[in-house]
Amino acid sequence: MSAGQQGSSGRGRRRQSGHALLLVAAVLVVLITVSDIVTPTDIHLGPLLVIAPAVTAWAEGPRTTGCVGALSVAAQAFIGWHSHALLSRNVIVQVISLAVLSVLIVALSVVRDRRRRELAQVRSVAEAAQHVLLWPLPDRLGSLELACLYLAAEDEASIGGDLYAAARTGRGARLLIGDVRGKGLPAVGEAALVLGAFREAAHHLTALPSLAASLERSVIRYLADFEPEEESGERFVTALLLEVPDDEPVVRMTSCGHVAPLLLGSDEGRVGVADLDPAPPLGVGLTDAGGSTVDELPFGPGDTLLLYTDGVVEARDRHGVFYPLAEHASRWAGCAPGVLLDHLRRDLLAHTGGRLGDDVALVAVRRVPPSPAGSRVARALRGALPDGAAAVRTEPGGPEPVPPGPYGPEPGGPEPAPR
Template structure:
């Protein structure tokens, strides 16, 4: 955005608010003029309270106080011109408008303070979201990726649900998890889980080893920070997914997390069979305590990962959200479009508000990366062949076809 566009954007709200201020001022002038032109026994002065009562809807406490002062001054002028400024009735009217004006000024000040505090909380939540939940790339390895996070608390944009992705040498690894609790109090455990995954994703050869390392980090954190009254009650579910760049399979290790949905190219929606381990933080486990499940993941397939905040969302009759049934309605949707449909349908099902945080990640397998790797391998062989057949340069050793074949 250019500086000029920013200036225009700032001036437009300023112009609108100042234009609206003319409304209560015009109302005071109109009431005063009409009251002075009608018979004395008809009283319009009480209608002056409308002006200060209306102003807080679009202006701050200072402008509201100014409009209140004008309303009181108008009442004083009307009473003076009618010659009964000292009467009890006029004094009660003036005091009433003054008290009401002070009340709306205080209300306006408290409202603005509340808005400032809410804006600060939201800015903290946005900063925490940027630090913890890094935006997932639209394309990584052989995958098109889309993600969605719906926080249960209005003032928070992040909570106990989490996701992350890492690209190793030959595969993409994805984590989706759910820490017990919701909103800002669950951020601590979520940060530990994400940090352990991002560090360990490039260091461990298998998902069971990675799951054991992540769980050790979670267990150490809970041992150091878990309150005594919540001992044994804090844990995290997690699903670790590995999708090789070349092999058309998906590997998974789950720790008490709901299984994903597989949307195949034949437009069928299935639930892969997994062997879950207990949630993280319940007890110490090693790599041997985690199973590795492998199933086919072909080009054109989509894998939908989610947390239990999605499938446990209830409607007004207490019915859970039927995710698999609803996803089957959009079999040809891309990752972004699929999550857009789910978000709109989920909020409509739950009445516009969720009782728990919810996160979804859609992974669509493309053929681009697999083909590019195969093409790169062929090109590499061709280059080796040409190098082997080319005469050696002066001062450089000449490679024979046999040596090139052995090196390849």
């Protein structure tokens, strides 16, 4: 379900709730008025009429709330007229008090509506920023079916520090999922940097360790200029880089401090956790092409990789119990990626009561037999690569030819010094 559809359904539910509360308020005015009239004269129920505008303000705007408040004041005056005490000091004080309280409730309703409009504007801007930063992943990429999900922890924004991206190369597909330290809009800058660097470097570097080293250099250059002094040395990005070749039933991964993905078998209920040898996170100055390792796992047709950020497994329920992702993902191991993430989204929100403590990103990747059209594209892309580029093997720690330019060291130039 898209954000627009969720917003429309939410507004529809609020309208229905508002109409119901308005009916309750009208019934309360009638019941309190009749009850005050039929009860003995020493019992005064009129002051309870303030409940009606208070209930109305929960879901309706200032105008409707003001109308209900005026109706309550009129009902209080009618009670005084019926008891032949309209001009008595007691009734006058009750009418004035009810009018003042109704005005205060309307004023609070005005402030709340203004805050609601500001929040809606911030959310619309954040949603636009999310669409620009986190490009929607394609449903199909070569021999892969993809689906992605992003849930933000910030009430005022729909974007934070979690990120994901995919790129089609001549030999297969490459994917990235990562998590910038922190959450909310302050982490957007670093997320945008990493995504931009990956989208370009993924097509130039033939080995995952070199790609990780390129992202490390980009993050260090960014932090050297934009890292706040009070957070010096504390900013970093965890990342998981994946490569799925078209012609081999494997997936290769290089982890820079990121959580290992789940491998869901084609038969329902079989779930495994990838055993990775992670390098340090990006931005701490310790990730280089020789220090990162490549972990290789079997990944055949029908298998699904579930990539996620730590906000998923660190989500707690009201008793403090962490969300058991592997256990719950096994229930839908045989589902298509989109269906799998839809189940996990509902299950995660139900587990946390709709309140996330950290941003959440999920990417499901299922391998399917490549289509003839995808094979033609792969051959065309492979033919467009420079001579010999497709023949370079991805060996952990091995030498890696790096083209000159912003994503690799200039010929003869020094490597960036560690931070």
